[in-house]
Amino acid sequence: MIARKSLLAMIAGAWVTQASATPRTAFVHLFEWSWDDVAEECEQVLGPKGFAAVQVSPPQKSINGGAWWTRYQPISYEIVGRSGNRSQFQSMVNRCQAVGVDIYVDAVINHMAASGNRNYPEVPYGPNDFNYCGSPIDYYDRYKVQFCDLVGLNDLKTSSDYVQGKIADYLNDLTRMGVKGFRIDAAKHIPAGDVRAIVSRLEGNPYIFQEVIEAFGEPVRPEEYVGNGNVTEFRFEREMGAIFKGFKPLKELQWINRKGWLRSDQAVVFVSNHDDQRQYPERTLTYKDVGNLYYIAEIAMLAYPYGYPKVMSSYYFSDKDQGPPSRGPNTGDRCFDGGWVCEHRWNGIANMVEFRNQTAGEWRLSHWWDDGSNQIAFGRGGLGFVAINRNDFQSLNQRLQTGMPAGEYCDIVHGNFDKATGLCDGPTVTVDGSGFASFDVATIDAVAIHVGAKVGKSQGGDNGSTPLPPPEGSRDITFICDNGETVLGQSVFVVGNIPELGNWKASQAIKIDPDNYPQWEGTVTIDSNGTVEWKCIKGQDDSPASGTVWQSGPNNTLNPAGSSSTRGSF
Ligand code: LM2
Numbered sequence: 001m002i003a004r005k006s007l008l009a010m011i012a013g014a015w016v017t018q019a020s021a022t023p024r025t026a027f028v029h030l031f032e033w034s035w036d037d038v039a040e041e042c043e044q045v046l047g048p049k050g051f052a053a054v055q056v057s058p059p060q061k062s063i064n065g066g067a068w069w070t071r072y073q074p075i076s077y078e079i080v081g082r083s084g085n086r087s088q089f090q091s092m093v094n095r096c097q098a099v100g101v102d103i104y105v106d107a108v109i110n111h112m113a114a115s116g117n118r119n120y121p122e123v124p125y126g127p128n129d130f131n132y133c134g135s136p137i138d139y140y141d142r143y144k145v146q147f148c149d150l151v152g153l154n155d156l157k158t159s160s161d162y163v164q165g166k167i168a169d170y171l172n173d174l175t176r177m178g179v180k181g182f183r184i185d186a187a188k189h190i191p192a193g194d195v196r197a198i199v200s201r202l203e204g205n206p207y208i209f210q211e212v213i214e215a216f217g218e219p220v221r222p223e224e225y226v227g228n229g230n231v232t233e234f235r236f237e238r239e240m241g242a243i244f245k246g247f248k249p250l251k252e253l254q255w256i257n258r259k260g261w262l263r264s265d266q267a268v269v270f271v272s273n274h275d276d277q278r279q280y281p282e283r284t285l286t287y288k289d290v291g292n293l294y295y296i297a298e299i300a301m302l303a304y305p306y307g308y309p310k311v312m313s314s315y316y317f318s319d320k321d322q323g324p325p326s327r328g329p330n331t332g333d334r335c336f337d338g339g340w341v342c343e344h345r346w347n348g349i350a351n352m353v354e355f356r357n358q359t360a361g362e363w364r365l366s367h368w369w370d371d372g373s374n375q376i377a378f379g380r381g382g383l384g385f386v387a388i389n390r391n392d393f394q395s396l397n398q399r400l401q402t403g404m405p406a407g408e409y410c411d412i413v414h415g416n417f418d419k420a421t422g423l424c425d426g427p428t429v430t431v432d433g434s435g436f437a438s439f440d441v442a443t444i445d446a447v448a449i450h451v452g453a454k455v456g457k458s459q460g461g462d463n464g465s466t467p468l469p470p471p472e473g474s475r476d477i478t479f480i481c482d483n484g485e486t487v488l489g490q491s492v493f494v495v496g497n498i499p500e501l502g503n504w505k506a507s508q509a510i511k512i513d514p515d516n517y518p519q520w521e522g523t524v525t526i527d528s529n530g531t532v533e534w535k536c537i538k539g540q541d542d543s544p545a546s547g548t549v550w551q552s553g554p555n556n557t558l559n560p561a562g563s564s565s566t567r568g569s570f
């Protein structure tokens with residue numbers, strides 16, 4: 001194992017990875033997932049696939065009931081509910097963080113529940129902490145939108161110092177637990193200035209995105225909120241629906257970011273969300289759409305350089321109030337078994353996240369081609385190329401200029417690229433010396449390639465066609481972990497902040513040996529310069545990301561230039 005790892009590091013040129021670590025540029029909404037299941041998904045899928053973050057369902061205490069929407073009726077800011085309790089929430093945050101995945105909380109702060117008496121003793125809020133407008137919401141009247149009860153939900157007086165303080169306390173509590181961002185639910189119903197006042201009370205620098213549903217002719221506009229953080233761009237969702245459901249030709253995608261919408265760096269975009277998949281299925285793409293329309297739309301979103309994309313991950317439902325399956329995706333009603341849809345695991349969606357990460361350095365369309373209607377292809381400045389066929393009776397067969405370096409690339413929609421071996425288990429696309437390649441795309445399907453999945457090249461951030469120079473200063477370092485008491489089937493591994501140590505991904509930790517049990521020891525070849533931070537972990541023999549137990553306390557440090565061994569302890 002040591003030999004394989006050091007050879008790998010040599011081929012990959014770990015120093016290159018360090019210099020150009022790929023950014024994480026897409027996130028997923030794990031709607032109604034339990035905290036335990038989210039944690040496992042971070043380790044098994046989201047970390048390895050390069051997702052930046054997970055939006056989780058509202059974690060605060062809500063009214064009881066089986067419908068999914070009970071979570072949008074808070075009765076207290078205690079962290080407890082259908083997805084789990086506070087300690088499960090904390091453990092999820094930690095486990096996701098350890099594999100580089102942030103947690104974003106859906107913050108329901110415009111209102112409390114729909115009870116009659118406007119009393120929430122656990123916060124506490126009393127009648128004076130609410131607005132009273134005396135009528136239902138009228139979306140063409142700014143005052144009513146922001147001060148009336150939304151579908152009967154008690155509208156908080158977000159202009160009040162006390163209410164702002166309580167909301168900020170709740171969000172700061174989450175930040176201290178390690179939460180990295182907030183979706184501000186129903187932000188359109190909170191005056192932008194009130195959101196700003198709340199945000200200004202937040203500790204740290206959490207990522208903020210505000211749910212402001214744009215609708216033609218309404219007085220409250222998404223643009224009012226851009227000073228507070230990002231804003232949802234619902235026009236993108238609607239346009240993707242129009243295009244992929246066939247009301248407009250696919251070639252319209254070329255102009256989708258030039259319609260006077262929010263700027264790319266202000267916008268959160270999605271093909272579907274938990275409300276619209278239920279409320280407006282005729283115009284919103286969902287897993288219920290025939291064929292692969294929804295699938296190729298998600299692929300198109302992830303390929304297209306506009307906004308910060310959120311992948312919807314749903315469960316199957318027939319009744320739109322229906323709550324989640326009673327058993328989680330990892331324990332019972334598994335992904336793909338008719339319980340949880342798990343779109344984020346669909347091959348092309350999961351792998352297009354890496355496409356977006358790998359192409360972030362060329363944030364533009366290039367090499368556009370279309371057939372005049374429903375077949376398109378475009379590049380990302382030589383870092384990636386995608387061909388999408390929305391035509392449902394004719395395949396796409398074209399020789400196209402990709403702008404990419406010559407080589408054989410994995411079609412990551414239909415195959416998986418193994419970064420460690422440089423092998424592709426699916427079809428490949430060969431780009432010739434002048435950048436041309438032949439594409440054969442079935443009806444309602446897509447093919448995508450990127451520089452991070454070039455066959456024969458274990459991936460270490462190298463995206464050119466020139467061979468890498470050998471790494472300088474490789475050294476063999478002995479890693480020792482003391483007090484590594486394990487049970488049968490469990491081993492000790494080391495993981496750390498450099499590629500040779502798995503970049504803090506438990507799934508890529510390096511196994512060491514119990515030569516002097518309970519002391520464990522192993523040698524790893526390190527090419528990186530600078531201080532190395534690392535920890536001992538325990539995990540399943542063949543799968544360190546399962547049941548991972550981390551060495552407590554601060555990281556161990558090592559200066560590879562100055563020492564030949566380093567030690568940590570459980
Ligand atoms: C949102 N964004 O602004 C959420 O994305 C959306 O899912 C929430 O509505 C809404 N705002 C309030 O946070 C959902 C659901 C509603 C549900 C509410 C409150 O779409 O149907 O309303 O949560 O649970 C339900 C009933 C409704 C009833 C209301 C109050 O469906 O008929 O109104 O509770 O009892 C009388």
Ligand code: CA
Nearest residue numbers: 146155189190
């Ligand atoms: Ca309000």
